[in-house]
Amino acid sequence: MAELEYYYALGRRKTSVATVRLFLKKGKSTINGKALDQVYPLKPEQSQIEEPFRVAELETDGVSYTVVAKGGGVQSQLGAIKLGIARAIIKRFPEKKKALKDAGLLVRDSRMVERKKAGLRKARKAEQYSKR
Numbered sequence: 001m002a003e004l005e006y007y008y009a010l011g012r013r014k015t016s017v018a019t020v021r022l023f024l025k026k027g028k029s030t031i032n033g034k035a036l037d038q039v040y041p042l043k044p045e046q047s048q049i050e051e052p053f054r055v056a057e058l059e060t061d062g063v064s065y066t067v068v069a070k071g072g073g074v075q076s077q078l079g080a081i082k083l084g085i086a087r088a089i090i091k092r093f094p095e096k097k098k099a100l101k102d103a104g105l106l107v108r109d110s111r112m113v114e115r116k117k118a119g120l121r122k123a124r125k126a127e128q129y130s131k132r
Contacts, residue, residue, distance in 0.1 A: 007091040011084025013109045016072030020065055020084035024092065027064035031081065040078065048078055052086040055103045056096040079109055 006021040031039045040046050053060045065085060069077040086105040090097050100106050114123035121127070 004092075007088045009084045009087035009091060011080040011082065011087060011108075013079035013083065014072050014076040014112055016069060016076040016080040018067055018069040018077060018080035018084045020067050020081065020088045022085065022088035022092065023064045023066075024062070025064065026062060029064045029066070031067045032069060040074075045078060048082055049085065051103075052082060052089055052100060052105050055099050055105060056086075056089050056093060057099075058089065058093075083108060 006023045009020045009022070011018045011020060029036055036046060036049065040049065050060055053063070065088070067081050067084065069081055071077075072080070082105065086100050090100065090106075097106070116123055119126075
């Protein structure tokens with residue numbers, strides 16, 4: 001298999017979409033043009049992004065990635081990025097798919113906000129019922 005410059009994958013969660021480019025060379029990893037610790041300063045969030053690399057047994061300093069995340073909130077984008085990175089790893093290392101799947105990193109979280117219905121205050125909340 002010819003070595004590509006980068007491996008592209010898409011990750012989604014709720015209304016967030018993250019496009020991931022995985023480079024198999026040492027470089028600067030960025031999310032929306034910023035460094036990882038600028039976007040996600042907390043250690044638990046950073047470890048969530050590094051989880052696909054840990055499960056696939058790849059050294060994080062040997063690879064780099066660029067991510068463009070749009071829509072949703074901070075945590076939603078984090079989930080989309082994690083899925084995108086896992087999918088990009090599979091494109092380069094198909095043998096790592098079982099490990100990533102067993103860790104639950106290839107599941108797209110499809111839960112979305114339910115739409116508001118006519119005649120109700122929110123999706124399910126109605127006016128208080130009074131019998132008399």
